Amino acid sequence: DAMVIQNPRYQVTQFGKPVTLSCSQTLNHNVMYWYQQKSSQAPKLLFHYYDKDFNNEADTPDNFQSRRPNTSFCFLDIRSPGLGDTAMYLCATSQGAGANVLTFGAGSRLTVL
Amino acid sequence: GQSLEQPSEVTAVEGAIVQINCTYQTSGFYGLSWYQQHDGGAPTFLSYNALDGLEETGRFSSFLSRSDSYGYLLLQELQMKDSASYFCAVRDPNTGGFKTIFGAGTRLFVKA
Numbered sequence: 001d002a003m004v005i006q007n008p009r010y011q012v013t014q015f016g017k018p019v020t021l022s023c024s025q026t027l028n029h030n031v032m033y034w035y036q037q038k039s040s041q042a043p044k045l046l047f048h049y050y051d052k053d054f055n056n057e058a059d060t061p062d063n064f065q066s067r068r069p070n071t072s073f074c075f076l077d078i079r080s081p082g083l084g085d086t087a088m089y090l091c092a093t094s095q096g097a098g099a100n101v102l103t104f105g106a107g108s109r110l111t112v113l
Numbered sequence: 114g115q116s117l118e119q120p121s122e123v124t125a126v127e128g129a130i131v132q133i134n135c136t137y138q139t140s141g142f143y144g145l146s147w148y149q150q151h152d153g154g155a156p157t158f159l160s161y162n163a164l165d166g167l168e169e170t171g172r173f174s175s176f177l178s179r180s181d182s183y184g185y186l187l188l189q190e191l192q193m194k195d196s197a198s199y200f201c202a203v204r205d206p207n208t209g210g211f212k213t214i215f216g217a218g219t220r221l222f223v224k225a
Binding site: 041055101102103105 | 143144146148153154155156157158161163200204208209210211212213214215216217218220
């Protein structure tokens with residue numbers, strides 16, 4: 001089945017220790033997104049890639065970066081996690097700019113101690 | 114800016130019908146989507162309305178009134194497994210439609 005896979009599902013890190021979350025997709029979608037979702041809140045877009053074009057949201061902290069080495073993979077790097085970065089990180093994909101459907105991965109739950 | 118409002122919680126009994134409302138404010142409009150998210154899980158797409166009226170998919174229906182900037186999700190024959198959070202969402206026209214903005218979510222509790 002075509003899908004979006006995120007690893008790891010759970011990650012515990014210490015304050016300031018870099019962490020990388022990965023996302024892979026077999027849908028061959030050209031747009032990949034990273035959302036941050038804190039407890040009982042709506043998902044909040046951090047950035048997206050349209051093919052190789054990177055688009056950062058204005059309020060995404062500089063601490064958060066992303067890489068997309070090919071169509072199938074996308075990474076979220078948090079350079080110096082703070083306690084406030086504890087959240088679920090959701091990867092999603094869509095086909096094209098005007099897609100009305102996002103396909104999400106199961107998420108990576110990050111806890112910063 | 115774009116904003117969506119929906120109730121924070123709704124409780125209903127198994128077998129009943131429940132309606133989750135959503136009002137939105139956008140500078141442009143591509144349509145209203147609904148997503149379901151179980152605790153600890155990923156949001157999954159339920160429905161999309163671009164035009165006024167009712168769209169039915171099995172036990173779930175979604176309605177849109179563009180003149181009222183209002184929509185709702187209707188869940189019929191409620192089952193315990195429908196206990197989840199439900200998000201309405203719109204695409205932000207200022208980003209060429211790339212950015213999907215979600216409401217804060219409505220947590221549905223289904224009781225036996």
